[in-house]
Amino acid sequence: MLFQGLSALDVSSCAGLAVVQGLTVALPRATTVRPCARWLWLAPPTLFAAAVLLLAWRPEAADLVTGLAVVAVPALALLAATRLARGARPEWAAVVGVLVLASFAGPESFAGQLGTTLLCALSAVALGAALVRLGGTRRVVIGITALAIADVVLVADGRVEEAAAALSQAQVGALPELSHVALGTFTLGYGDLFVAGIVGAIASARPRGQLRVAGLTVALMLVEGALLAGGGGPYPATVPVVAALLLDELAWRVRRRRGAAEAAAQRCMAA
Numbered sequence: 001m002l003f004q005g006l007s008a009l010d011v012s013s014c015a016g017l018a019v020v021q022g023l024t025v026a027l028p029r030a031t032t033v034r035p036c037a038r039w040l041w042l043a044p045p046t047l048f049a050a051a052v053l054l055l056a057w058r059p060e061a062a063d064l065v066t067g068l069a070v071v072a073v074p075a076l077a078l079l080a081a082t083r084l085a086r087g088a089r090p091e092w093a094a095v096v097g098v099l100v101l102a103s104f105a106g107p108e109s110f111a112g113q114l115g116t117t118l119l120c121a122l123s124a125v126a127l128g129a130a131l132v133r134l135g136g137t138r139r140v141v142i143g144i145t146a147l148a149i150a151d152v153v154l155v156a157d158g159r160v161e162e163a164a165a166a167l168s169q170a171q172v173g174a175l176p177e178l179s180h181v182a183l184g185t186f187t188l189g190y191g192d193l194f195v196a197g198i199v200g201a202i203a204s205a206r207p208r209g210q211l212r213v214a215g216l217t218v219a220l221m222l223v224e225g226a227l228l229a230g231g232g233g234p235y236p237a238t239v240p241v242v243a244a245l246l247l248d249e250l251a252w253r254v255r256r257r258r259g260a261a262e263a264a265a266q267r268c269m270a271a
Contacts, residue, residue, distance in 0.1 A: 002226035013184030014229055018221035020183070021241060024121045024196035026214040027085045028129040030204035040135030041143035044198060048191045049150045055163035062170035066179045069190070073178040074100050076123035084129040085122065096122070103176035117181040120193055128197025137202050144198050144242050151191070151236040160234050164189060186229070192237040199245045209248065216244035 003011050054061050074096065081092035099122075102115025132140055154160045164187070167179050181188050196217065203209040220240030228235040 004230040006230055007185075010185050010229070013186035014225040015222060016183040017181070017186050017188050017237075018218045018225065020117055020121055020181070020188070021192065021196045021221050021237070022214040022218035024124050024128075024193050025200035025203065025217050025241065025244075026210050027080070027122075027125045028132075028197060028201040028204055028210070029084055029086050029088060031129065031133045031201075035134060035136030037134045038136055038139055040131055041139035043131065043135070044140070044143045044195070045146040045150050048147045048194075049154070051191070052154050052159050052163045055166040056159040059162075059166035059169070062166040062179075063172070066167065066170040066172050066177055067175075069178040070172060070175045073119050073123040076126040077119045080122040080126035080129070084126045100176075103178065104174070107177060107182055112176065113182050113184075116176055116178055117183060120178060120181045120190060121196075124190070124193035124197035125200065126197070127194055128199070128201040131198055132201035137205060140198060141202060141245070144195055144238075145246075147191070147195060148236065148238045148242040151238045155234055155236045160189070160236075164234060188237055189234075192241070195238045196241050199241050203245060203248065206252065213244045213248050216247060217241050220244055 003014075006014070051065070055065065077099070078093055078096045080088065081096050082088055082090050085092075096119070099115045099119045102111045103119060105112035105115065107113060107116070135143075151160070164180070167177075170177065170179070180190055181193065199213060199217070200210055203213040217240055220243055221237065224235060224237070224240050
């Protein structure tokens with residue numbers, strides 16, 4: 001049974017976070033900059049695995065991670081809103097300021113949850129756009145695929161749950177917790193949004209690619225949530241995003257081959 005054991009609030013929270021993932025995919029701005037640091041494809045899986053293992057083995061490190069997020073996330077969100085997101089313009093800096101103020105309402109209020117979620121999503125857009133600009137596309141695809149595999153392994157091993165518990169207990173005083181996001185009863189790790197930002201930047205290279213991958217991301221996130229969310233523990237939310245990108249790539253290759261075959265057939269008929 002789909003969404004077994006979940007309330008209507010749980011389902012709406014799951015759906016809301018799926019939409020956030022899709023939005024994060026849809027926002028990075030397309031770029032034609034020549035990559036200059038191809039080794040950066042190693043960054044996504046390495047940083048993800050290192051962060052999860054650090055928090056699982058040393059829960060006290062969550063205070064440092066959360067403190068860094070308080071500074072880095074708004075700065076990256078500002079960069080996305082003014083430079084690296086679709087429709088970016090200097091005036092959007094004011095919106096980031098409003099989101100920062102909203103995040104101070106705390107995780108118990110909807111305004112605080114929404115402000116935190118959108119700030120983290122925008123910061124992931126900036127990271128994804130910058131990483132693909134510097135590292136190129138093809139190798140970064142390998143990197144995020146490796147990250148998704150690591151996510152599955154670490155979820156199965158229980159490390160992701162331990163890391164999430166450490167972050168939830170981090171002490172940052174009156175400052176907003178920007179190391180993860182929540183809408184209602186469901187949460188997403190920052191790594192899940194980070195992958196969505198990278199996928200969106202990669203998909204932007206093709207006409208309407210981001211919209212296709214964003215829509216497929218939302219659909220696959222909902223399917224995964226329907227099948228796994230009732231289990232009571234975390235599940236790998238990076239997998240639907242990476243799968244959406246790979247499925248769109250496969251569909252594009254099939255369309256290209258079909259078009260080439262049809263063109264060849266027409267040339268034969270004309271001859």
